[in-house]
Amino acid sequence: MKSKGTILTQKPSRRTVLVYGGATMLSTPFISRAWAAPVEINMLAWYGHGEPDIVSEFEAANNVKFKPKYYAGGDNMLGLIAQSPPGTYDVILSDGEFVQQLNAAGYIEELSAADYPFDDMLYSDFQKFPGHWKDGKLYSMMVRFGHLGVSYNKNAISAEEAMSYSCFWKPEVKGKVGHFDWHLPSLGMISLYDGNGAGLWDLSGSQWQKVQNTTLSLRPQVGGYFDYGGTFNSLKNGEMQAMCGIGDWITGVLEKDGAPVGSVVPKEGGIQWTESYCIGKGSEKADIVKEFIQYMLSPAGQVKSAKMAAYPGFAITKSGRAKLIDVDRKEAERTGQIDGMANDPITLVKEGRIHYRNIPVQQSLEDWNDFWSEYKNA
Amino acid sequence: MPVSEQNTQLPLVETTPKRRFARLLTFKDALRLPIIIWQALFFIAPLIFMVAMSFFIVRNYRMTEAFEMKNWLKMMSRDYFWDSYGLTIGLATLATLVVMTVAFPAAYTLAFRVSENTRRWAVFLLIIPFFTSYLVRIFSWYVILAESGVINAMLGYIGLGPYIMLNTQFGTIVGYMTLTLPLVIILQTLSLANIDWSLVEAAHNLGCRPWRTVFCIVLPLARTGLIIAAVFCFILSFGDFVSPYYLGGSKPPTLPILIVDTVKSGQQWPRAAVVAVVMMVTLFIVAFGGIAAAYRRRVR
Structure with a gap:
């Protein structure tokens, strides 16, 4: 009787070879896929930051896959984090003014300053951006910024008129002034118009009352309150001819498409939005997230950020700006990101015409939001 | 009867009318069970949670269980809440009146003036809009x-306009009609088609004029279906966020927009729950009022 033996001791028959060979070939794709499964990185950010134009190159080079969750507005971001278990988000893109609240609530990890190119920053203020450091420790890394001011249709408002927020009250644009539907930038701009300058967020009772009155006086001019899509559409189809609460981050996309719109920082001053990356507390992927932040601060990352399809921003590093000028001089010129240009965003900051966006100092966010609801119903 | 004889007859006892009724009852109960479970899980339980949530408080953007009246006091004391409430009821009522009026001639035609085949096709075509996203x-x-846009361009050829239609309450009503008109036409058509046409013919034969026939015969006979259609129209319009936001420009905001605003800023889910509870109560009143009117017996 022929001994059966095991597969290792037995001489394999042709059928056995075919069966095992076929099984191996068929299972190879699954083995290789399992072997190469990308690491998922959960991202919490404004829309656009997890899209292919920004992350695909990094994903391919590092075998990772971003899973973005998008929000609109800093308190929306805080709410989403507060309602999620620790470690849910590996990387968090925060508005600069909300970083200190993230830190105070213990939602973000400490960063090592030595990992990031502080020497390459275009402006010294950005190295120690308010709220990003606490007790000498770094918690968030600024990656891009932009300016908010008067956004307007060039066929309805002249460049000269746009140099003051008073153009929002121009009779010819009655019913055609739109608001980005978030109280913070719009009320900040009205505060600047009221002459509060650098103290635009630190309003006494009487100053706050004045801001409310001025805002209410704008109500007859207002044609609507819009989210990103609505703002974009209403400016594009000419329904709105001036927009309060936005800047080049929306008009820049339309301008590149040929729409007759633009944004300027008026004489009363403008507001800076700042976006910074943080590593979520308890993230198990802190190392790769650190590499991603480094990538976004590299010249290539800064160019991607400056030309982001969803909304453009300014480069914050010297090498990033140089690379942008090198690869797309036209865009660098359009946005003033060339040393010596009158509308160079860094020059505007240095001249004190730009104020970093903040949260109200003497009132609560709730007070401002309450008034915003009242204003919309007025 | 001897015991042994009783035992042998047991299988027969099961088929007696009483047992059969009991079995049918159990079967009916089993059929009802899925809807009862569904409603309990996805309507009653969330509703109870929503009411409870309206008493919770938010601390550091995090909702905390509590039983405090401050959310109710806060929302009820705000003029903008009542303004939004009045506006939402007003717009939903206006939309219901407009949609019911616009839909009726179409439904009347489909119910009485076209062939069965045409009516079937028309109803199919009315369903087609629901194949695409409402937002789109x-x-x-x-x-x-x-x-x-297209309308102003056409009006421009005859020297009219341009008129502002977007970001107005007219835009909101157009949006509400987009949402509700096909559904209302279908409901009205089905309700009118079920009328006994011989009653209408009798009215005609007795000399009743067409308009009087519509108001005295057709409308009362189709009352139930028409009221249900109106209630649906009101409910859908009252709770719609998309039209007042995108076509009305959120100017001023309706209650659904106020809910989003409240949540967006400060994550005030409990205050949003207050608004939602008020909306639910309003809709309950409208729905039960509508149903009562629809099934009320005519008293002469």
Whole structure:
């Protein structure tokens, strides 16, 4: 009787070879896929930051896959984090003014300053951006910024008129002034118009009352309150001819498409939005997230950020700006990101015409939001 | 009867009318069970949670269980809440009146003036809009209603306009109609088609004029279906966020927009729950009032 033996001791028959060979070939794709499964990185950010134009190159080079969750507005971001278990988000893109609240609530990890190119920053203020450091420790890394001011249709408002927020009250644009539907930038701009300058967020009772009155006086001019899509559409189809609460981050996309719109920082001053990356507390992927932040601060990352399809921003590093000028001089010129240009965003900051966006100092966010609801119903 | 004889007859006892009724009852109960479970899980339980949540408080953007009246006091004391409430009821009522009026001639024609085959096709065509996303349908109105849009371009040829239609309450009503008109026409058609036509013919034969026939015969006979259609129209319009936001420009905001605003800023889910509870109560009143009117017996 022929001994059966095991597969290792037995001489394999042709059928056995075919069966095992076929099984191996068929299972190879699954083995290789399992072997190469990308690491998922959960991202919490404004829309656009997890899209292919920004992350695909990094994903391919590092075998990772971003899973973005998008929000609109800093308190929306805080709410989403507060309602999620620790470690849910590996990387968090925060508005600069909300970083200190993230830190105070213990939602973000400490960063090592030595990992990031502080020497390459275009402006010294950005190295120690308010709220990003606490007790000498770094918690968030600024990656891009932009300016908010008067956004307007060039066929309805002249460049000269746009140099003051008073153009929002121009009779010819009655019913055609739109608001980005978030109280913070719009009320900040009205505060600047009221002459509060650098103290635009630190309003006494009487100053706050004045801001409310001025805002209410704008109500007859207002044609609507819009989210990103609505703002974009209403400016594009000419329904709105001036927009309060936005800047080049929306008009820049339309301008590149040929729409007759633009944004300027008026004489009363403008507001800076700042976006910074943080590593979520308890993230198990802190190392790769650190590499991603480094990538976004590299010249290539800064160019991607400056030309982001969803909304453009300014480069914050010297090498990033140089690379942008090198690869797309036209865009660098359009946005003033060339040393010596009158509308160079860094020059505007240095001249004190730009104020970093903040949260109200003497009132609560709730007070401002309450008034915003009242204003919309007025 | 001897015991042994009783035992042998047991299988027969099961088929007696009483047992059969009991079995049928159990079967009916089993059929009802899924809807009872569904409603309990996805309607009653969330509703109870929503009411409870309206008493919770938010600390550091995090909702905390509590039983405090401050959310109710806060929302009820705000003028903008009552303004939004009045506006939402007003717009939903206006939309219901407009939609019911616009839909009726179409439904009447489909019910009485076309062949069965045409009616079937028409109902199918009325269902087709629901195949596409409501949001997409609303955004498509931008092209039509914009100042440089299709309607104003056409009016421009005869020297009229341009008229502002987007970001107005007219835009909101157009959006509500986009949402509700096909459904209301279908409901009205089905309700009118079930009328006994011989009663209408009798009215005609007795010399009743067409308009009087409609008001005295057709409308009362189709009352139940028509009221149900109106209630649906009101409910859908009252709770719609998309139209007042994208076509009305959120100017001023309706209650659904106020809910989003409240949540967006400060994550005030409990205050949003207050608004939602008020909306639910309003809709309950409208729905039960409508149903009562629909099934009320005529008293002469």
